[in-house]
Amino acid sequence: MLNARIKLRHLQAFLEVARQRSFARAAERLAITQPGISKTIRELEEALGATLFDRTPRGVALTQAGLTLLRHAGPAIRALEEGIGAVGEGRTGATWLRVGALSTVESRLLPEAIRRWQQTAEGESGVNVVTGPSAFLLSRLRRGELDLVVGRMTEAREILDLAFEHLYYERxxxxxxxxxxxxxxxxxxxxxxxxxxxxxxxxxxxxxxxxxxxxxxxxxxxxxxxxxxxxxxxxxxxxxxxxxxxxxxxxxxxxxxxxxxxxxLALPLELQGGSVGLCTNSTLKPSLALEAFCEMLRALAAETVAGNP
The missing domain is CATH 3.40.190.10 (Periplasmic binding protein-like II)
Known part of the structure; x- marks a missing residue:
């Protein structure tokens, strides 16, 4: 049973501090004072009986307890947002996906997958694409802020407990x-x-x-x-x-x-290349829209392999 002392604002503050690695930046993003967010985190730590952040010269770092909470709190908040969004979608008929894209798929795979998916999607459909380094995108996926990350990322340490599916190799x-x-x-x-x-x-x-x-x-x-x-x-x-x-x-x-x-140039940087694929958060149940989009990516990847043996 959820501790009655823990409110939604506690978890939102915790996730923002974990994201920003700074109380000051988190307070700015949440439009509250720094003492206010410090008090909120202190209340959460007292309710849990654990320290969530260590102060360092360069900001704050998650403790082991903080990492454990992050692994569960992010998907929980995301599930709540999905529930609220589903109510809205039921009224408007709109479907949205949030996709993290690495540069390896920006030119062809992802644009074509979005185009084909929107052609087959029922009702209104939108895709919010976030770009950046793999560490940044995978951390957002782990927190439940993205539905999917696509690209070459198997070398990323941040992939850890996320689910990766290989599609093809890219040099x-x-x-x-x-x-x-x-x-x-x-x-x-x-x-x-x-x-x-x-x-x-x-x-x-x-x-x-x-x-x-x-x-x-x-x-x-x-x-x-x-x-x-x-x-x-x-x-x-x-x-x-x-x-x-x-x-x-x-x-x-x-x-x-x-x-x-x-x-x-006639000098290879690498021979086989790295594994391009899709990464999902296995703690979140995929929506039908996400499953359809992933299937579109798989079909396009098969075409890529067939065209470039």
Whole structure:
């Protein structure tokens, strides 16, 4: 039985502090004072008989008790929101999905899945897409703030107790503009790459780990000019207008390479690539809409595999 001393506001405050890793930022997001949110968390800790946060020089960190509560409180709040939303959907006929998208699926898989799903969905349907690093998206999925995360994420430590389903493998490739000094050179020595700017994923991302491994294997140091971003649009334009070497998901460059705007260098960053798939929170019962959307992703993945054996 739920402790009568624990109110919804306690859990909402707890989740926001866990999300922001800061009492001050959480208070700002919830539009209350910092002493107010501190008092709310203290009341929750007293009701539970456990400390939920440790204070650190860089903010706050969840204790083991805090992690345990987070694993259950996030999905519980999400289930409550779904119940309230279901009542609203019953009146309006609208269906919404909240999807986390990694850059590996932004160019083709996810847009096509959304298009096909909305064509077959009954009534009004919408998809809210959130982008960002895998750690950020998976943490939101664990808290019940997303229904699904799609992309290459098997290397992410944050995947832990979430359910991952493999769809296909996707390579990271090295691409440059047409007419680049290294375009068409084969074999290509790795030492020649450091003379040019690089566009690569930011540090602490799973894709960056593959880049760092490449540099270690070839005994190279990172070049002096770097553009660190997960934005495909920015990366594409910067690469086309400069001599930069772009570390890109193969899907994101396929059309530009086929059209002759970009070309892949004759030096593989990785051979097989990483596992692209869909990740769900197994503590939450999937809606019929989510199951239909996942089935659409599976069908498109099968087409991808068939088209790129």
């Amino acid at each position: 990271l490739v090295l691409v440059v503009r047409a007419g680049h000094p290294l375009a068409g050179i084969a074999p290509l020595e790795a030492s020649r790459l450091v003379a040019f700017p690089w566009v690569l994923p930011p540090p602490q991302t799973t894709l960056r780990q593959q880049v760092d491994s490449f540099f270690v294997r070839h005994s190279l140091a990172l070049p002096g000019q770097l553009l660190e971003t997960l934005s495909l649009a920015l990366s594409h334009r910067y690469t086309r207008d400069s001599d930069a070497i772009w570390v890109a998901p193969e899907e994101a460059t396929r059309e530009a390479v086929a059209d002759g705007w970009l070309c892949e």
